[in-house]
Amino acid sequence: MFWIRTGENYQTKTNQDFGQAPFWINDDTFGYVRLEGGTRWEVVFATLGQDSRETAFEPSDLEAQLPEEQRLTRLSIALVEPAGSSGE
Amino acid sequence: MVIGQPYRDTKEIVHIFEYDIVSDSIRLVTDSETIDAVDLSPGGAILAGRNYDSDVNRWNYQLFDMCEGLLDTVFLNENGIALYNPNSDWSPDGKAILAIDQGIMYLYDLESGRDYRVQFPQPGCYEAIWVNPD
Numbered sequence A: 001m002f003w004i005r006t007g008e009n010y011q012t013k014t015n016q017d018f019g020q021a022p023f024w025i026n027d028d029t030f031g032y033v034r035l036e037g038g039t040r041w042e043v044v045f046a047t048l049g050q051d052s053r054e055t056a057f058e059p060s061d062l063e064a065q066l067p068e069e070q071r072l073t074r075l076s077i078a079l080v081e082p083a084g085s086s087g088e
Numbered sequence B: 001m002v003i004g005q006p007y008r009d010t011k012e013i014v015h016i017f018e019y020d021i022v023s024d025s026i027r028l029v030t031d032s033e034t035i036d037a038v039d040l041s042p043g044g045a046i047l048a049g050r051n052y053d054s055d056v057n058r059w060n061y062q063l064f065d066m067c068e069g070l071l072d073t074v075f076l077n078e079n080g081i082a083l084y085n086p087n088s089d090w091s092p093d094g095k096a097i098l099a100i101d102q103g104i105m106y107l108y109d110l111e112s113g114r115d116y117r118v119q120f121p122q123p124g125c126y127e128a129i130w131v132n133p134d
Helices: A059-063
Strands: A002-006 A012-017 A019-024 A029-036 A040-047 A053-057 A075-080 B002-006 B013-020 B025-033 B035-040 B046-053 B058-065 B069-074 B087-090 B096-101 B104-109 B114-119
Touching: A002 A019, A012 A019, A012 A029, A019 A075, A029 A075, A040 A059, A040 A075, A059 A075, A059 B002, B025 B046, B025 B058, B025 B069, B035 B087
Parallel strands: none
Antiparallel strands: A002 A012, A019 A029, A029 A040, A040 A053, A075 B002, B002 B013, B013 B025, B035 B046, B046 B058, B058 B069, B087 B096, B096 B104, B104 B114
């Protein structure tokens, strides 16, 4: 579970979702790796103040990019890091 | 940047992908042995990270060009051995990496492809960060 704190002195705590590796895309939009249905990881985007989630991609989308001989095992999403988030 | 890790892969090869949020497309960049402590350069052109070379049983600190794949293995000592556990940080302009290992600070200059020891051992120091490009 992760949550977001907003408001004065960050006192407002909003539970978000079951997931990991959250990252910001801009001041309003963030993404994270979500455990969908307790069995499947996917990367989703969300907007502050809205409950809806947009699925960006899931492991099968990654697997589809591999050469055929490497598609024998399923992939998990181990880590996501947005460009521009480092060194700032 | 996305790292996909196969379930139950005994060789622990991971795949490094790039997801373009504008075009909603995914591209395989390269493969690597298990990698951690990853750090994308500002702008996302180069990925730095620590990975394990199972052939010689040691950790390396490597740079991956997000277009070309493996770029360089950096932060080797005079015997060609990688720093044990470097904590690193890209400069804000993406031209250099600071790393600190066992109290010694190193600087890798991307343009020259060389790294330098910039500080003698300082017991207790374990992390270096950039404040501005200089």
